[in-house]
Amino acid sequence: MTQTADVVVIGGGVIGLAIAWNLTEQQQRILVVEKHQPGQEASSAAAGILAVSSGRSRQGPVYQLKRASQALYPALVEEIEQRSGLSVEYQTAGVLDLLRTEADEQKYREIYQLRREQGSAAAWLSAAEVRRLEPHLTTDLRGAVHFPDDHHLNNGKLAEAWANAVVQRGATIRTDATVTEARIGNGKVTAVRIGDEWISTNTVVIAAGSWSQQVGEVFGLTIPVQPAKGQMMSVRSTLVRHVISWDDHYLVPRKNGEVVIGSTVEFVGYDKDVSLATLRALIDRSVVLVPELRSTPLHRFWAGLRPYSPSRRPILCRAPGLENVILATGHHRNGIVMAPMTGKLIAELITTGTPSMSLEPFALPLEPVPPPPEGESPDEAD
Numbered sequence: 001m002t003q004t005a006d007v008v009v010i011g012g013g014v015i016g017l018a019i020a021w022n023l024t025e026q027q028q029r030i031l032v033v034e035k036h037q038p039g040q041e042a043s044s045a046a047a048g049i050l051a052v053s054s055g056r057s058r059q060g061p062v063y064q065l066k067r068a069s070q071a072l073y074p075a076l077v078e079e080i081e082q083r084s085g086l087s088v089e090y091q092t093a094g095v096l097d098l099l100r101t102e103a104d105e106q107k108y109r110e111i112y113q114l115r116r117e118q119g120s121a122a123a124w125l126s127a128a129e130v131r132r133l134e135p136h137l138t139t140d141l142r143g144a145v146h147f148p149d150d151h152h153l154n155n156g157k158l159a160e161a162w163a164n165a166v167v168q169r170g171a172t173i174r175t176d177a178t179v180t181e182a183r184i185g186n187g188k189v190t191a192v193r194i195g196d197e198w199i200s201t202n203t204v205v206i207a208a209g210s211w212s213q214q215v216g217e218v219f220g221l222t223i224p225v226q227p228a229k230g231q232m233m234s235v236r237s238t239l240v241r242h243v244i245s246w247d248d249h250y251l252v253p254r255k256n257g258e259v260v261i262g263s264t265v266e267f268v269g270y271d272k273d274v275s276l277a278t279l280r281a282l283i284d285r286s287v288v289l290v291p292e293l294r295s296t297p298l299h300r301f302w303a304g305l306r307p308y309s310p311s312r313r314p315i316l317c318r319a320p321g322l323e324n325v326i327l328a329t330g331h332h333r334n335g336i337v338m339a340p341m342t343g344k345l346i347a348e349l350i351t352t353g354t355p356s357m358s359l360e361p362f363a364l365p366l367e368p369v370p371p372p373p374e375g376e377s378p379d380e381a382d
């Protein structure tokens with residue numbers, strides 16, 4: 001028997017779930033196809049920081065997308081929690097970017113100024129003020145910039161609650177399943193095969209994170225997303241209250257009494273091993289920032305694969321040559337913060353054809369992309 005779905009979303013991470021969430025609001029019949037279980041890959045491996053002002057992008061389209069997405073979170077969390085009955089452990093203490101050297105101060109002076117002009121509530125704190133907020137921090141400190149608007153949450157719980165809420169709103173999530181074949185005619189996909197079944201559909205969304213390249217091949221597409229591994233660990237501790245960050249290293253306190261510590265960025269294929277050397281480096285760097293962490297119990301360690309696009313921007317567009325296939329992938333280090341707006345924009349693209357924010361900057365990179373200009377982050381453009 002052939003079944004029908006208005007939209008088939010391939011991938012049940014936060015990006016696929018966000019799209020399904022927005023489409024169910026429009027009364028669309030949605031089928032999410034997930035290779036394993038929803039939210040078990042990058043979406044649960046992440047640190048869960050909704051970093052915008054404290055983030056790397058300055059003011060271009062990536063910054064605008066993150067900012068618009070961050071603003072959707074409070075109402076979204078309320079609705080997801082209400083529907084699912086699960087807490088996503090949303091916390092509003094903000095991010096403290098520590099200033100420990102003269103070079104830190106120099107770097108942050110400009111960022112601080114820019115963020116204030118952009119309307120952020122960023123505050124420049126003295127060492128004494130920082131230690132009043134975080135008494136267990138090292139004394140080897142010049143101060144910090146506090147970004148109170150950059151909240152954080154438990155992303156694993158978010159994915160679980162979102163999957164639950166999406167189903168409650170009428171979507172179907174097919175787990176331990178994948179799309180192996182597609183029927184294509186006149187530049188459009190008409191049906192996809194899942195196991196022995198053909199599902200006829202109006203639209204297909206590829207939201208398979210680091211595996212988008214393989215899923216693209218089923219449709220004859222080249223999607224140049226590659227996995228960027230991040231190794232993580234956590235300890236059981238209540239020593240910190242804010243997200244603490246210094247020199248690309250962060251400590252993220254969760255409501256469940258866990259402090260998440262990360263991370264690395266490694267281009268090593270699909271390997272998800274965690275090495276002793278990396279754990280040691282993460283521990284050493286953490287203890288420099290919060291010396292008492294030395295005696296806290298290790299809780300767990302893991303690695304996740306961030307979907308990296310060579311454009312250093314997410315890919316949010318129609319597939320070239322296949323007008324009803326949409327790509328929503330490549331969110332790299334920012335997929336948690338960007339998920340709500342990604343879901344909204346892709347749903348608008350599908351249902352009205354005119355997203356409320358231009359998707360032009362988020363095209364599929366077709367040519368080899370040159371390295372980032374001097375002074376720009378290797379992780380994200382703008």
Ligand SMILES: Cc1cc2nc3c(=O)[nH]c(=O)nc-3n(C[C@H](O)[C@H](O)[C@H](O)COP(=O)(O)OP(=O)(O)OC[C@H]3O[C@@H](n4cnc5c(N)ncnc54)[C@H](O)[C@@H]3O)c2cc1C
Nearest residue numbers: 011013015035042043047048049209230304334335336337
């Ligand atoms: C260590 C680490 C720290 C991070 N920290 C942050 C942070 O603090 N803030 C932030 O905003 N972002 C953070 N990120 C980034 C964020 O986690 C990702 O950008 C985001 O989770 C990407 O979501 P996704 O749905 O595209 O991918 P994923 O969550 O990986 O989901 C893709 C899904 O597709 C499924 N799939 C794969 N192949 C197929 C197939 N053939 N058929 C069907 N399904 C398939 C997978 O099983 C998976 O469930 C971090 C990531 C890592 C790894």
